[in-house]
Amino acid sequence: MNLDQLMDLPGALAAFSYTDKGDLNDHRVREGSEITPQVLDLLAHSCVANMAVATLEARGWESLTGQKGFEPLQGFSIVGLEWSAVVNGQCGVVMRNRDVNYEAAFNAIQACTAS
Amino acid sequence: MHIVKQLMAIPGVIAAGEFAYRGDRFSYEGALTAEFARMAAILCRSNTMSVNMQSEIFDSFAENCGCRPVQGWIVRGSQVAVCNIGNYFAFIENRPELLNDVMTIMRAKVGDVGGDLLVSLYARIGGDVKEALY
Numbered sequence: 001m002n003l004d005q006l007m008d009l010p011g012a013l014a015a016f017s018y019t020d021k022g023d024l025n026d027h028r029v030r031e032g033s034e035i036t037p038q039v040l041d042l043l044a045h046s047c048v049a050n051m052a053v054a055t056l057e058a059r060g061w062e063s064l065t066g067q068k069g070f071e072p073l074q075g076f077s078i079v080g081l082e083w084s085a086v087v088n089g090q091c092g093v094v095m096r097n098r099d100v101n102y103e104a105a106f107n108a109i110q111a112c113t114a115s
Numbered sequence: 116m117h118i119v120k121q122l123m124a125i126p127g128v129i130a131a132g133e134f135a136y137r138g139d140r141f142s143y144e145g146a147l148t149a150e151f152a153r154m155a156a157i158l159c160r161s162n163t164m165s166v167n168m169q170s171e172i173f174d175s176f177a178e179n180c181g182c183r184p185v186q187g188w189i190v191r192g193s194q195v196a197v198c199n200i201g202n203y204f205a206f207i208e209n210r211p212e213l214l215n216d217v218m219t220i221m222r223a224k225v226g227d228v229g230g231d232l233l234v235s236l237y238a239r240i241g242g243d244v245k246e247a248l249y
Contacts, residue, residue, distance in 0.1 A: 034177065034179065034180045034181050035180060036177050036180070039176060039177045039182075043173065046172075050162075050165075050188075053162070054162075054190045057162075058190070058192060061158075064154070065151050067195075068194070069195035069208075070190075070193065070195055071192065073190065073192055073193075074191040074193060075189075075190075076188070076189065076191070077188060077189040077191075078166050078169070078170070078182070078185060078188050079185065079187040079200065079218075080182035080185055080186065081182065081186060081227065082181030082182075083182065086189075097186075097222075101215060102215055102218055103211070103215055106214075
């Protein structure tokens with residue numbers, strides 16, 4: 001799974017890959033979209049931070065409650081007014097909310113991260 | 116039907132709830148103790164505030180880029196996912212199509228979240244919002 005294939009997801013506006021620190025490596029943006037490379041760079045940084053925080057919370061939750069099934073995390077999504085971003089590992093995709101398929105996006109992102 | 120009850124009627128939804136303001140006012144249904152639900156409400160409120168702050172930064176670089184105001188977030192674990200829209204949260208199993216169904220219901224029932232998150236959260240518990248917050 002690569003960025004061009006992520007752009008085939010329903011409603012995909014942008015796809016991007018990033019480093020462990022959140023710096024943008026590569027990206028695709030749908031023509032006519034309001035998404036800019038600068039927004040993707042910020043988004044990538046926030047996603048690295050959010051995944052780290054979510055891992056902290058998942059680990060703490062499992063430890064405190066004894067409930068299992070959170071770790072290892074399979075991804076994080078921020079749901080905006082018009083679009084949602086789904087990220088994991090070093091890949092992310094931005095999709096229009098009216099067309100979004102979250103499960104397909106999480107599965108595709110898993111495949112992108114594994115490849 | 117109330118959102119939480121509607122969510123709990125779906126097979127695979129473990130727990131669902133609602134929180135307000137600081138996260139310490141909450142209600143819930145499902146397989147959580149009251150203490151775990153309190154922790155979940157605080158955790159969800161904290162993450163919601165955090166992603167809202169992030170979206171304001173995005174917006175300052177690219178006004179009206181489509182992110183702000185943030186409607187919610189999802190964390191997907193190995194077997195369980197946590198969905199949050201506005202001041203509602205749901206713990207769900209990772210079953211085929213369940214995540215899409217839950218998100219569709221939550222977005223439709225909660226409606227679009229307004230720009231001022233704190234006012235929106237405080238308004239859920241009543242009282243004079245302006246006097247309390249400003």
